[in-house]
Amino acid sequence: MASETFFTKEQEAQIVNAIKAAEKNTSGEIRVHIEPSTKGKPALERAIEVFQELEMHQTEARNGVLLYLAFEDHSFSIFGDKGINEVVGADFWNSTRDLMQSAFKNAEFAKGLVDGITEAGNALKTYFPYQKDDQNELDDQISKG
Numbered sequence: 001m002a003s004e005t006f007f008t009k010e011q012e013a014q015i016v017n018a019i020k021a022a023e024k025n026t027s028g029e030i031r032v033h034i035e036p037s038t039k040g041k042p043a044l045e046r047a048i049e050v051f052q053e054l055e056m057h058q059t060e061a062r063n064g065v066l067l068y069l070a071f072e073d074h075s076f077s078i079f080g081d082k083g084i085n086e087v088v089g090a091d092f093w094n095s096t097r098d099l100m101q102s103a104f105k106n107a108e109f110a111k112g113l114v115d116g117i118t119e120a121g122n123a124l125k126t127y128f129p130y131q132k133d134d135q136n137e138l139d140d141q142i143s144k145g
Contacts, residue, residue: 003144003145007109011109012142014114016141016142018118022120023136024130025125025130027128027134028064028065028084028125028128029056029059029064030065030067030117030140031054031065031140031143032113032142033068033142033145034068035070035144036073037072038070038075043070046077047077047079050068050143051064051066051081057082059083059137059138060137062081062083063083066078066079067100067117067120069113078097080093087127092123095119095123096116096123097116099112099116100113100115100116
């Protein structure tokens, strides 16, 4: 299955709307990337590559988060930029991962991403609250590989 047809238009809209809603509470930037496979790499390694390809490391506060899903490989990863990792504990993303994994086990991929986006946004607002002059630095649309 191609990345372009993995989600329905309605599911894509739900995911994008979740990103927009989450970013209203934080200066953090959230992106979703989906592709069929990790190209033979561990999911985290591939997520880091995609993070760089999408130039997510170029946010002012280095507070971008990538939710990465390789649907044919049944693997995913969450990768946060340097600014986030400098202020949070090592287990910061565990609750987000667990929430997403629970939905993914039931083949509810859109729900898992929406839940993960919401959880990530809630977690980020503690460390990176929304600023009134905040600009959306990264595209909210799902990127596809």
